[in-house]
Amino acid sequence: MRNFLNSHISIEIALQLYETMQRIRQFELTVVDLFARGKIPGFLHTYVGEEAVAAGVCAALRPDDYIISTHRGHGHLIAKGGRFDLMMAELFGRCTGYCKGKGGSMHIAEPDLGMLGANAIVGAGIAIINGAALTAQYLGLDRVAVAFFGDGASNTGAFHEALNLASVWNLPSIFVCENNGYAESTPQRQHQKIKDIVVRAVAYDIPSVIVDGNDVGAVYLAAQEAIARARSGGGPTLIEAKTYRWRGHYEGDPQMYRSKAEIEAWEQKCPIARWRNALISSGIPAAQLDAIDQCIHEDLEHAVAFAEQSPFPDPAEARADIFTSVSEVA
Amino acid sequence: MALLTYREAVRQALREELLNDERVILLGEDIAEFGGTFKVTLGLLEEFGPRRIRNTPISETAILGAAVGAAATGLRPIVEIMYGDFFAVAMDQVVNQAAKMRYMFGGKISLPLTIRSTMGGRRSAAAQHSQCLEAWFMHIPGIKIAMPSNPYDAKGLLKTAVRDPNPTLIFENKMLYNVKGEVPDAPYFVPWGQAKVVRAGKDVTVVALSDMVDFSLKAAEQLEAEGISVEVIDPRTLVPLDIETIVRSVQKTGRLVVAHEACVTGGVGAEIAAQVTYRAFDYLVAPVERVGAKDSPIPFSPILERAILPDDQDVIAAVHRTLDYAA
Numbered sequence: 001m002r003n004f005l006n007s008h009i010s011i012e013i014a015l016q017l018y019e020t021m022q023r024i025r026q027f028e029l030t031v032v033d034l035f036a037r038g039k040i041p042g043f044l045h046t047y048v049g050e051e052a053v054a055a056g057v058c059a060a061l062r063p064d065d066y067i068i069s070t071h072r073g074h075g076h077l078i079a080k081g082g083r084f085d086l087m088m089a090e091l092f093g094r095c096t097g098y099c100k101g102k103g104g105s106m107h108i109a110e111p112d113l114g115m116l117g118a119n120a121i122v123g124a125g126i127a128i129i130n131g132a133a134l135t136a137q138y139l140g141l142d143r144v145a146v147a148f149f150g151d152g153a154s155n156t157g158a159f160h161e162a163l164n165l166a167s168v169w170n171l172p173s174i175f176v177c178e179n180n181g182y183a184e185s186t187p188q189r190q191h192q193k194i195k196d197i198v199v200r201a202v203a204y205d206i207p208s209v210i211v212d213g214n215d216v217g218a219v220y221l222a223a224q225e226a227i228a229r230a231r232s233g234g235g236p237t238l239i240e241a242k243t244y245r246w247r248g249h250y251e252g253d254p255q256m257y258r259s260k261a262e263i264e265a266w267e268q269k270c271p272i273a274r275w276r277n278a279l280i281s282s283g284i285p286a287a288q289l290d291a292i293d294q295c296i297h298e299d300l301e302h303a304v305a306f307a308e309q310s311p312f313p314d315p316a317e318a319r320a321d322i323f324t325s326v327s328e329v330a
Numbered sequence: 331m332a333l334l335t336y337r338e339a340v341r342q343a344l345r346e347e348l349l350n351d352e353r354v355i356l357l358g359e360d361i362a363e364f365g366g367t368f369k370v371t372l373g374l375l376e377e378f379g380p381r382r383i384r385n386t387p388i389s390e391t392a393i394l395g396a397a398v399g400a401a402a403t404g405l406r407p408i409v410e411i412m413y414g415d416f417f418a419v420a421m422d423q424v425v426n427q428a429a430k431m432r433y434m435f436g437g438k439i440s441l442p443l444t445i446r447s448t449m450g451g452r453r454s455a456a457a458q459h460s461q462c463l464e465a466w467f468m469h470i471p472g473i474k475i476a477m478p479s480n481p482y483d484a485k486g487l488l489k490t491a492v493r494d495p496n497p498t499l500i501f502e503n504k505m506l507y508n509v510k511g512e513v514p515d516a517p518y519f520v521p522w523g524q525a526k527v528v529r530a531g532k533d534v535t536v537v538a539l540s541d542m543v544d545f546s547l548k549a550a551e552q553l554e555a556e557g558i559s560v561e562v563i564d565p566r567t568l569v570p571l572d573i574e575t576i577v578r579s580v581q582k583t584g585r586l587v588v589a590h591e592a593c594v595t596g597g598v599g600a601e602i603a604a605q606v607t608y609r610a611f612d613y614l615v616a617p618v619e620r621v622g623a624k625d626s627p628i629p630f631s632p633i634l635e636r637a638i639l640p641d642d643q644d645v646i647a648a649v650h651r652t653l654d655y656a657a
Contacts, residue, residue: 066403100436107434116402117435121426127391128427131399131407138355138381138405145399158422161392168387321437322472324495 008224009217011284013059017216018279019292020055021272024075026296027084030304031074031091035251039308040091042104047075049214049246052271053178054079056219057146057239060227066114066132066145068125071106072245073118076148080115082108084303094310101313102321114143122183123149123156126175130162133171133236144172144230152183154197163238167204172230174223175206175238178213180245185257201238213241214271217278244269332515337507339481340370340446343488344408346517348378351406354492355382357393358410367412368448368507390420394445398427401443406492411447413459414501417466428497429472440495446488449477449501450541450591451639457627460635462592464539467499468568468601474498474522475568479543481511483566486520494522503540523570527579531561534649535579537602538562539590542621542640546589549645560649568598576602577609584615585652589645594622616655619648 009017028046035044047054050072058067058079069076077087082098090097090108097103098110109117116132119125129147136143153159154177166173177198183191194200201208207229211222219241226237244266248255255263280286334342347354356371362385365372375383386393390411397407411417417424424445432439451460467475474496478484484502491498528543529550538546543564550560561579565571580586586606588599603618621644629635 068399098436099434099438102436103434109435109438111402111435111439116399117431119427121422124395124422124427127395127423128399128402130392131396131401131405132403134396134400135403135405138400157419158391158395161387161389162395164387165389165392165396169384322433323474324432324437324440326494 007217008221013220014217014279015284015292017055017059017220018272018275018289019296020059020079021051021216021275022293023296024051024054024078025272026300027074027078027087030300032247032251034304041093042106044105044251045072045249046247046251047072049266049270050178050180050243051075052216052219052275053176053213053241053243054148056216057176057223059220060223061144061146064114065143066116066129068116068129068132068147069118070122070125070149070153071118071120073108074105077108077110077113077115077118080113082110082113082115084299085306088303088307089310092307092310093312094307095313095317096306096310100317100321123153123158125149126153126156126162127158130166130171130173133166133173134169136172142231144174144227146174146176148176148178150183151177151179151181151188151197152186152191154200155183155192163201163204163206163236166236167206170233170235173236174226174230175236177238177240178243179240180243182245182249182258184249185253187257196240198238198240206236206238208238208240210240210242213243214269214274216271216275331512333510334481334513335507336481336484336502336509336511337368337370339485339511339513340488340502341372341374342513343485343492344371344374345377347408347489347492348374348382353404353406354408355384355400355405356408356410357384357386357397359386359388359393359412361385361410366410368504370507371410390416391423394420394423395427397443397445398423398431398441401441402431402439406442406444408444408446408492411445414447414449414463415458415461417447417463424467424473424499425470429470433472441497442495443497444488444491445497445499447499447501448504450503450505451628451635452505454630454632454635456630460628462501462590464501464568465592465596465598468598472497473569476500476522476566477540477568478502478566479506479540479564481509481513483520485513486518487522487566489517490519490522493519501540505541520566522567523572525563525565525572525575527561527575528564529560529562531559531583533559533583534585534587534652535561535563535576535583536587536589536645536649537576538564539598542589542591542645545640545642546645549642549649552642552646553649558649558653573602573605573609577606580606580610581613584613586614587619587621587645587648587652589621589640589648591639592622593625594620595625597622615657616652619652621645621648
């Protein structure tokens with residue numbers, strides 16, 4: 001078991017990683033339930049099983065660093081510091097939500113946290129993150145910019161164009177591929193012949209690394225290295241985190257494309273249970289972790305109540321926020 | 331006043347805005363040493379350096395994506411998309427990202443992004459380098475669109491766009507780059523959403539986009555010899571569209587011709603015709619006429635291209651039809 005005192009991960013960070021993963025897991029399980037009960041409109045893509053990737057990467061970031069996410073974006077926002085109440089209100093379509101009910105699950109964003117949005121076009125964020133990296137580089141800020149995406153997105157033109165541009169401009173972009181083995185329903189072996197997406201980094205002369213995406217400590221350390229390189233002018237990195245999506249592509253997905261046995265095998269590799277066991281083995285009392293869980297539970301209860309009590313947006317506001325009024329900035 | 335080409339006017343706007351604001355950067359294919367395919371950016375690399383005048387790979391998605399991300403985080407990028415036809419490979423970044431980001435985020439960000447591109451045929455550039463695609467973008471709420479028809483507007487509209495906190499798209503007309511016009515020496519801005527009555531008249535209103543303004547003025551002169559008085563209006567921007575000026579003119583003339591180089595079907599002319607018909611129905615004495623390219627890919631051979639694209643003779647014929655119409 002991991003000895004935190006001998007590793008590069010402090011006890012504080014180790015506990016933070018646990019808390020973040022648990023915040024993501026509990027948030028997702030709560031919204032799954034609310035969705036099933038018809039409280040949340042639209043559709044829902046959950047991050048259950050992949051928590052270690054967002055938690056590990058974002059723990060290595062500064063508040064002023066940028067991230068951009070995917071249609072499966074709740075975990076990234078939580079890991080970057082997103083508040084449950086404002087997230088929940090957004091998912092409920094209320095005017096108190098992060099995007100005033102205009103974005104919902106698939107477009108949830110908080111630029112003030114450097115979170116440039118979930119994005120429902122697979123691969124699109126990979127191209128956009130270079131712009132945030134360019135801003136940092138151009139203004140001489142030592143910020144970095146992280147794009148999260150899946151194995152499916154690695155087949156888009158945006159992925160290839162963006163890695164090439166980041167390489168040729170030496171941008172502080174970090175590309176984090178959450179390889180969960182499926183592009184929606186299509187298994188990786190059917191959508192690409194390669195097993196390791198990092199081989200594509202070679203084509204763009206970008207350093208890359210494969211990590212166990214269910215080992216939050218490994219993700220954190222790999223992210224730290226990539227971030228340090230980007231921050232010091234060393235350019236982009238491609239990180240491939242091998243992980244697995246426990247639930248369907250969307251809530252309600254009948255998942256005919258994979259076996260129950262496969263899902264159960266991955267559930268045995270639960271990133272949160274692993275980390276919890278490691279923490280306990282290194283001397284953290286289970287009660288301390290239970291207390292963290294309890295706080296999260298209470299925070300969620302408050303968030304759901306906040307969302308339910310929040311007003312819906314005024315229909316008269318439906319066409320507000322399309323343009324910034326010129327007088328607003330003059 | 332100086333006599334500048336349309337190309338020089340655009341370049342002057344870029345130069346002034348680069349000087350005005352350190353956050354302004356240029357991104358595009360071949361825009362640095364090469365000066366751009368149409369030489370609009372020639373000399374800017376020497377003055378502003380490669381940090382601000384940024385040559386890109388041939389990767390429209392990466393270019394526009396980077397510009398969206400840069401605009402969202404504090405820069406004011408100006409992108410050159412070499413030919414408007416090339417938007418087809420990167421529509422997502424314009425349509426699903428740039429145009430929607432502010433709205434999706436509940437108004438939390440502004441996106442001061444300017445996209446310059448080119449439009450139009452008449453150069454035997456054939457089907458993939460000649461299209462006028464403004465209608466595609468006018469159909470997407472969230473992006474402003476201009477189509478300057480002369481050097482003065484080309485400069486002034488661009489300067490306003492760069493200072494605008496929203497995504498703006500400017501279609502420059504390749505056939506106008508060498509056309510000269512008066513441009514003030516002192517910096518100036520042309521407001522978006524204000525049509526210009528280019529020629530006053532009382533019998534027929536012609537609303538013309540981009541180089542169809544010149545064709546319409548030529549048509550108006552010929553028609554004047556026949557005793558027909560034509561009012562020519564250049565909307566200058568499609569989003570926002572100054573429909574009021576157009577409606578007022580139609581209330582006076584009772585007849586409307588809308589002329590653009592894009593295909594007639596699904597073109598901007600259809601939208602203007604619909605809005606005018608709705609708002610000035612009782613004033614119209616003839617059906618609204620549309621002038622545009624015949625529905626076809628743009629052919630290569632000059633004689634074929636001329637058969638497809640509209641010119642002053644098409645405007646004259648349309649004006650005659652509105653006058654000959656018997657209810």
